Amino acid sequence: MPIVLTPVWSNGVQKLKVTSAPPSKPAHGLLPPALDDNVHAQRCLAQLRSKDKSIEKYIYLNQLKDADHNMFYRLCLANMAEFTPLIYTPTVGDACLQYSQIYRRPEGLFISIKDKGKIGQILRNWPRKEEARISVVTDGSRILGLGDLGVNGMPISIGKLSLYVAGAGIRPESTLPICLDLGTDTQRHLDDPLYLGLRQRRVPMDVMDAFMDEFMEEMAAAFPKLLIQFEDFATDKAFGYLERFRDRHPLFNDDIQGTGAVVLSGFINAAKLASAASGRPLSDHRILLQGLSDDEARERIYLVDSQGLIFDGRGPMAEHKKYFSRKDYNGPPLKDLTEIINYVKPTALLGLSTIKGAFNQSVIETMSALNPRPIIFPLSNPVRLSECEFHEAVEWSQGNVLFASGSPFPEEEFNGRMMYPGQGNNMYIFPGLGLGAILSRASKVTDSMVEASSLGLADALTADERAADLLYPRIERIREISGAIALAVIRAAQKAGVDRSPDLRTKSDAEVLAFVREHMWNPQ
Numbered sequence: 001m002p003i004v005l006t007p008v009w010s011n012g013v014q015k016l017k018v019t020s021a022p023p024s025k026p027a028h029g030l031l032p033p034a035l036d037d038n039v040h041a042q043r044c045l046a047q048l049r050s051k052d053k054s055i056e057k058y059i060y061l062n063q064l065k066d067a068d069h070n071m072f073y074r075l076c077l078a079n080m081a082e083f084t085p086l087i088y089t090p091t092v093g094d095a096c097l098q099y100s101q102i103y104r105r106p107e108g109l110f111i112s113i114k115d116k117g118k119i120g121q122i123l124r125n126w127p128r129k130e131e132a133r134i135s136v137v138t139d140g141s142r143i144l145g146l147g148d149l150g151v152n153g154m155p156i157s158i159g160k161l162s163l164y165v166a167g168a169g170i171r172p173e174s175t176l177p178i179c180l181d182l183g184t185d186t187q188r189h190l191d192d193p194l195y196l197g198l199r200q201r202r203v204p205m206d207v208m209d210a211f212m213d214e215f216m217e218e219m220a221a222a223f224p225k226l227l228i229q230f231e232d233f234a235t236d237k238a239f240g241y242l243e244r245f246r247d248r249h250p251l252f253n254d255d256i257q258g259t260g261a262v263v264l265s266g267f268i269n270a271a272k273l274a275s276a277a278s279g280r281p282l283s284d285h286r287i288l289l290q291g292l293s294d295d296e297a298r299e300r301i302y303l304v305d306s307q308g309l310i311f312d313g314r315g316p317m318a319e320h321k322k323y324f325s326r327k328d329y330n331g332p333p334l335k336d337l338t339e340i341i342n343y344v345k346p347t348a349l350l351g352l353s354t355i356k357g358a359f360n361q362s363v364i365e366t367m368s369a370l371n372p373r374p375i376i377f378p379l380s381n382p383v384r385l386s387e388c389e390f391h392e393a394v395e396w397s398q399g400n401v402l403f404a405s406g407s408p409f410p411e412e413e414f415n416g417r418m419m420y421p422g423q424g425n426n427m428y429i430f431p432g433l434g435l436g437a438i439l440s441r442a443s444k445v446t447d448s449m450v451e452a453s454s455l456g457l458a459d460a461l462t463a464d465e466r467a468a469d470l471l472y473p474r475i476e477r478i479r480e481i482s483g484a485i486a487l488a489v490i491r492a493a494q495k496a497g498v499d500r501s502p503d504l505r506t507k508s509d510a511e512v513l514a515f516v517r518e519h520m521w522n523p524q
């Protein structure tokens with residue numbers, strides 16, 4: 001029986017009335033005589049397409065999902081390339097920025113620092129008939145590249161979970177979006193009369209740590225089969241909470257592990273194309289390669305931040321930068337990106353800087369002079385923070401670039417040849433990784449499972465996609481890809497001994513794949 005949440009107001013405070021509605025075959029006369037399912041799908045698409053602004057489309061789709069989730073996901077699956085930029089990046093970035101203005105109705109759980117001591121009680125208020133199996137949890141402290149948005153980060157949890165349903169067939173009723181409210185340090189939100197979160201600055205780290213300990217313990221108690229995805233925590237917290245909880249709970253951090261996996265996958269495919277063009281072996285790439293020791297691989301990676309090339313002699317640095325800090329450079333600080341490229345001579349350039357224009361004409365021309373097929377991945381989100389645009393990369397590299405960006409760009413024609421931008425976004429990874437972890441009942445998410453998801457994705461290109469120089473499969477095939485990734489993840493979980501579905505161990509790959517497909521939810 002579907003659960004219905006009705007907001008009611010009492011003394012200026014909103015409460016939710018929770019009721020169970022009978023399976024709805026509306027009473028005769030309530031539906032128009034000629035309401036046909038297929039025609040209604042066309043009607044919904046026409047309503048969507050009649051809106052000019054993407055944020056209006058987002059609001060429309062959000063309401064459609066709430067009113068008729070079968071129709072929403074049916075349309076989504078049939079129009080993935082059109083829907084993904086609306087329910088996810090870049091539009092979800094605008095939805096977050098404007099969340100306190102566009103808010104309509106409850107869609108997930110808000111748990112605030114004021115709830116400390118009674119988090120378990122609040123989790124049990126989640127009014128779904130089905131046990132939660134996957135939760136995306138953010139604290140809103142680094143939403144895409146947009147900074148600390150506080151509780152305005154909720155749409156990112158909702159958007160990622162919509163992609164779990166659309167992309168991997170996770171049952172909608174088993175998804176749980178959560179936004180933690182530990183304050184915000186963004187004055188604009190604190191000053192906004194419509195802001196939906198606590199009007200206070202972020203709590204100190206020791207207070208947050210104690211809150212997170214209680215939160216994670218209560219999540220495991222309330223939802224014993226739950227997989228947790230940490231999303232868009234500011235970088236230090238992202239690393240810290242991944243390390244703190246990863247051996248105790250089934251969880252992964254999408255921005256660290258999902259992104260690492262999707263970049264590796266695109267890089268493997270790009271490096272094959274680049275090596276074919278240059279005649280240089282794969283192991284020559286200056287970034288990361290299979291078959292090398294940790295130290296040999298690390299040697300090939302150079303990290304640049306807002307102060308330039310990161311090297312030991314530069315002075316104190318954040319903990320997470322130390323591993324890749326160069327020991328072999330002792331000159332004056334190298335700040336300019338073109339200058340750094342001329343020093344390093346990289347084959348690949350990855351951007352996660354949130355700086356629009358960081359990959360300018362000089363950067364791309366220098367990369368192109370060094371490499372017949374330069375690998376250039378501007379990965380920052382949303383689109384307006386991308387380090388460069390696809391058409392710029394195509395033009396400045398004379399059509400030779402191997403390109404993937406965090407947010408989508410339109411295809412480009414160069415000298416009569418169509419060129420397709422890859423979308424190097426963790427959305428290719430987390431649905432399949434999550435599905436594999438859930439179906440194998442993994443007690444934790446190991447690095448080997450994340451690596452398997454990456455290699456599974458890299459292998460998923462069809463001959464046709466390879467011939468078109470694609471680095472990632474077409475998004476329309478997301479269900480098929482997620483199935484292949486889930487199989488790879490289940491096998492890795494079994495190998496690591498963290499699976500708790502013994503029946504799957506004795507099945508062949510074809511049988512496990514059939515099992516995965518059978519468990520994908522489909523809109524009616």
Ligand SMILES: NC(=O)C1=CN([C@@H]2O[C@H](COP(=O)(O)OP(=O)(O)OC[C@H]3O[C@@H](n4cnc5c(N)ncnc54)[C@H](O)[C@@H]3O)[C@@H](O)[C@H]2O)C=CC1
Nearest residue numbers: 144145235255259305306352353379380381406424425426
């Ligand atoms: N494509 C994808 O799947 C993903 C993309 N991202 C995107 O990556 C971006 C960064 O996210 P985080 O790493 O979490 O943020 P962060 O704030 O921790 O890192 C940003 C880094 O950029 C550096 N930086 C700033 N200005 C720079 C400049 N001019 N040149 C070089 N480096 C500069 C900073 O020093 C810092 O190290 C965001 O836009 C986010 O949306 C994040 C996760 C997944």
Ligand SMILES: CC(=O)C(=O)O
Nearest residue numbers: 144232255381425426
């Ligand atoms: C894609 C993603 O997770 C991010 O930009 O944060």
Ligand SMILES: [Mg+2]
Nearest residue numbers: 144231232255
């Ligand atoms: Mg993220």
